[in-house]
Amino acid sequence: QSALTQPPSASGSPGQSVTISCTGTSSDVGAYNYVSWYQQHPGKAPKLMIYEVSRRPSGVPDRFSGSKSGNTASLTVSGLQTEDEADYYCSSHAGSNNAFVFGTGTKVAVL
Amino acid sequence: QVQLQQWGAGLLKPSETLSLTCAVYGGSFTNYFCNWIRQPPGKGLEWIGEINHSGNTNYNPSLKSRVTMSVDTSKNQFSLKVSSVTAADTAIYYCATSDGWYRIDPWGQGTLVIVSS
Numbered sequence: 001q002s003a004l005t006q007p008p009s010a011s012g013s014p015g016q017s018v019t020i021s022c023t024g025t026s027s028d029v030g031a032y033n034y035v036s037w038y039q040q041h042p043g044k045a046p047k048l049m050i051y052e053v054s055r056r057p058s059g060v061p062d063r064f065s066g067s068k069s070g071n072t073a074s075l076t077v078s079g080l081q082t083e084d085e086a087d088y089y090c091s092s093h094a095g096s097n098n099a100f101v102f103g104t105g106t107k108v109a110v111l
Numbered sequence: 112q113v114q115l116q117q118w119g120a121g122l123l124k125p126s127e128t129l130s131l132t133c134a135v136y137g138g139s140f141t142n143y144f145c146n147w148i149r150q151p152p153g154k155g156l157e158w159i160g161e162i163n164h165s166g167n168t169n170y171n172p173s174l175k176s177r178v179t180m181s182v183d184t185s186k187n188q189f190s191l192k193v194s195s196v197t198a199a200d201t202a203i204y205y206c207a208t209s210d211g212w213y214r215i216d217p218w219g220q221g222t223l224v225i226v227s228s
Contacts, residue, residue, distance in 0.1 A: 001172065003155065034213035038156075045205055045218040046156065052212055089156055093213045099144070099169055100158040100213065 004029065004090055004103035011109040012080045020106045022073040022090035028101050030071035034093035037066060037075045041086045049088075050075060077108070085110045113138035115219035117206045123226045129193040133206030133219055134186070140164040144209045145182065145189040149202040150221075157202075161209065162189055196226045 005023040012018040022029065022037075029035055035053045038046035048057055050066040053073060063078045073092070077084050090103035119131030133145065147159040160170035162180040170178050179192040193200060206219040 032213075036214060038215070045221050046215075047218075048214055048216040051214040051216075057214070057216065091156075091158075091213075091215065097169065097172065098158075099161050099209070100146070100148075100215065102148075102156040102158060105155040 001028075001094055001098045001101050004092060004101060006088075006090060006103040006106045008104070009107045009109065011111050012077075013111050014080055014082065016080050017076060017078045018080060018108060019074055019076045020088055020090075020108070022075070022092075022103045024071050024073075024092055024101070026071060028092040028094040028098075029068065029073050031095070032093045033068070035066065035068055035073040036091045037064075038089045038091065039084075039086045040089065046089060080110050082110050084108060113143075113208060113217055115206050115208065115217055117204075117219040117222055119204075119222055119224070121222060121224055123196050123224065125197050125226060125228055126195055127226075129196050129200065129204075129224055129226075130190070131204055131206070131222055131224075132188055132190045134188045135208065136187070138208075140182070140184050140187055142210065145180075146207045146209055146215060147180065147191045148205045148207060148215070148218075149200075150205070151199075151202045159191065159193075159204075198226050200224065201226050 037050040040046040054066040094101040117133040144161040182189045203221045
């Protein structure tokens with residue numbers, strides 16, 4: 001099972017929006033609506049930001065939104081804030097033998 | 112609110128067995144899958160496997176031959192063993208719970224395991 005493909009980096013100015021893509025296959029992202037997104041600050045454990053493609057856990061700002069089309073999922077961060085600067089990872093369910101496959105990760109910089 | 116606390120040896124020699132344990136506080140084991148995920152320094156996340164309260168396991172095929180997970184429901188703890196470690200197994204290892212919506216949340220604090228001769 002190969003890792004999902006994300007761009008290595010993305011950036012935006014405070015207040016702007018940034019969108020990160022996550023490309024898989026018809027066996028993972030394209031097959032299930034179980035795509036999640038995680039935010040990871042340096043030295044910290046990942047934090048769940050989006051699950052089931054577009055649902056936000058309690059406490060996650062509505063600046064964070066998710067979507068999916070075919071084999072590609074996307075995370076959009078609107079109204080960028082300095083604290084949004086972090087690494088972001090997508091994950092997808094990949095069938096009975098592979099509960100989770102992660103993306104390669106994207107470093108978001110707030111310029 | 113569920114919280115996870117993990118511990119285990121942080122420095123191993125090649126060919127030794129990695130052993131980590133994770134305790135679950137504030138929740139019932141029966142509602143979750145317990146996962147192990149690792150992250151080599153400066154690199155991305157890799158799912159190692161999962162176990163439920165009944166001891167049913169599901170491992171990443173790339174690691175399956177060396178991984179063993181177990182659960183102790185009386186202590187609300189689950190464990191990971193990885194045999195015959197090499198330098199490629201050097202990573203931060205996280206425990207985490209997941210549910211039927213494949214949400215991984217919460218995560219443990221992470222344990223850095225270094226394999227070096």
